[in-house]
Amino acid sequence: MKILVTGCQGQLGRELCRQIKERNEVYKNFQVLATDVDTLDITDAQQVKNVVERENPDVIINTAAYTKVDACETDELTAFLVNAHGARNLAVAAYAIGAKILQVSTDYVFAGTGNTPLREYDPIDPPNVYGKSKALGEQLVMATNPRHFVVRTAWLYGDGPNFVRTILKLAKEQEELRVVNDQVGTPTSTVDLARCILALTQTDYYGIYHGTCEGACTWYEFAKRILKLKGINKKIKPVRTEELNLPAKRPAYSVLDNFMLKIIGLNTFRSWEQALAEYLQEN
Numbered sequence: 001m002k003i004l005v006t007g008c009q010g011q012l013g014r015e016l017c018r019q020i021k022e023r024n025e026v027y028k029n030f031q032v033l034a035t036d037v038d039t040l041d042i043t044d045a046q047q048v049k050n051v052v053e054r055e056n057p058d059v060i061i062n063t064a065a066y067t068k069v070d071a072c073e074t075d076e077l078t079a080f081l082v083n084a085h086g087a088r089n090l091a092v093a094a095y096a097i098g099a100k101i102l103q104v105s106t107d108y109v110f111a112g113t114g115n116t117p118l119r120e121y122d123p124i125d126p127p128n129v130y131g132k133s134k135a136l137g138e139q140l141v142m143a144t145n146p147r148h149f150v151v152r153t154a155w156l157y158g159d160g161p162n163f164v165r166t167i168l169k170l171a172k173e174q175e176e177l178r179v180v181n182d183q184v185g186t187p188t189s190t191v192d193l194a195r196c197i198l199a200l201t202q203t204d205y206y207g208i209y210h211g212t213c214e215g216a217c218t219w220y221e222f223a224k225r226i227l228k229l230k231g232i233n234k235k236i237k238p239v240r241t242e243e244l245n246l247p248a249k250r251p252a253y254s255v256l257d258n259f260m261l262k263i264i265g266l267n268t269f270r271s272w273e274q275a276l277a278e279y280l281q282e283n
Helices: 011-027 045-055 076-097 129-144 163-173 190-201 219-229 259-264 272-282
Strands: 002-006 031-034 059-062 100-106 148-153 176-180 207-210 235-239
Touching: 002 011, 002 045, 011 031, 011 190, 045 076, 059 076, 059 190, 076 100, 076 129, 100 129, 100 190, 129 148, 148 190, 163 176, 163 219, 163 272, 176 219, 190 272, 207 259, 219 235, 219 272
Parallel strands: 002 031, 002 059, 059 100, 100 148, 148 207, 176 235
Antiparallel strands: none
16 A cells, blocks of 8 residues: 655655555555655645555545644645645546545644544534634545544653643743643644544545544643643643633534544543653653
8 A cells, every 4th residue: 555645744744654564564565755945845736646546545544734723823725725725736647547535734724713633524623723724624624535534642752842842841941830721622743643543544434524533622631731741840830721822712622522433443542641651752
């Protein structure tokens, strides 16, 4: 099986490429074509068409995205160009050669005004430009290629800039940390998500999926657990989101329920605490 991965320099892209190569050492039947913006600009429809026709992958996994949530508020064009139009370009090219496409999406497609875990069938209502661009990306992929998987995830960390590394860095630089305590979600390891994505692409169970680690916490609780596991004694002050004056509105509650993964027997995600502990042992 030949898998084309976009955004291979991102956290999830790196982990997917690592796991695909690892699988190939065991099964000898996996091949990865790792691309990033320098080798495949997903906003260029002709380039996408040319690369996909030439390489002829069985599956395209799109992890490429414009993820600067606050910047999206003032740069809508780039947000929609990458997150919606780019996703459609890949879906069109995949459809033309009969390939599957897996689109990685986000919890930010939900308004986050409730207090119960969100399932795949719950109505979306993005609270910001980033969420709207990702929501349109989902819709365009689903409308363009029937052989699609849409996987929504949240609070991702892995090999690259992320909240965990930011907290550890700030703990060395500041006397006191200020962390939001009124947003609830689920920290998710790229190891768990990549494993799930690769398993899903081996099936024909097309549709929308939620893929996060199990459990929930606030960013404040997440930060406290990070420092505790690292044995760092640092004062953390819980703050309200409104105190930060961020340009983009965030969902207050965006815990995702991996409901459809449970139905098809592919919910292999660990608790967020367990996954985090392993990550911090290795990083």
